[in-house]
Amino acid sequence: MLQKLNFPEFSFRFKNSENKVSIFDCIRKKFVILQPEEWVRQHCVLYLMEVKKYPISLINVEKELSINDLKKRYDIVIFNPDGSIHLIVECKAPKININQTTFDQIARYNTALNATYLMVTNGINHYYCQMDFENERYQFLKDIPEYSSQ
Template structure:
């Protein structure tokens, strides 16, 4: 996988498979998963959150259903006090632009799974909002402390 992402590199564990996409070890799901371009971004986000921003891996959830048929959020971080989602992250492949459509997808997920923050990323560009009222756009990723201290 090319590493043109703006997220920090990490010691990934890829397993090559002849004639098939490689597998990557997911620390949250504790299993190997197919390493698609979107998964490559998701794994970088997981390691960025846990390794740089203080998020506990035990409070992360990957590809969890929203309650709507077939809809799954890419990544959630849960508040340990309330056990409710505090952060939703929608990951896209690096070739996918972060458009209004991507934001609307994340907003639809948020309607079913409300969280304090929404982030959309393709691994190169990132956009973060603290859900309001009023909604506030951030120019960076929130740290774990910021996510759990927001009321």
């Protein structure tokens, strides 16, 4: 039984093989092993597409980046049409508490990515903030903006 998350109800495609359940990732166009963090990530992707109306063509999932010669992976990135980064999402498993360390992690990623918005979620609690690059800080928001093609 999968944990109920604090997202709208979405329908997912599942596959069972070798006693492992996989979930279909519409961004990567393949089935991926269903771990607690993946469950959160897939909800978040559909939330961004179906609720916030971000086009699938601007969404990227689980890509590697280098920060100070360290290889890191981000969970979800939404690009602006010009190729700059609009939003970074860090997904955690539901049992992981989100705290200052989690924000420091995504803020560190953002030194390389320069996203305007950050979102951190464990599927239960979602936190959103907007970067203030001039003052090198972030401001918490109630939600992230819907996609607008401007």
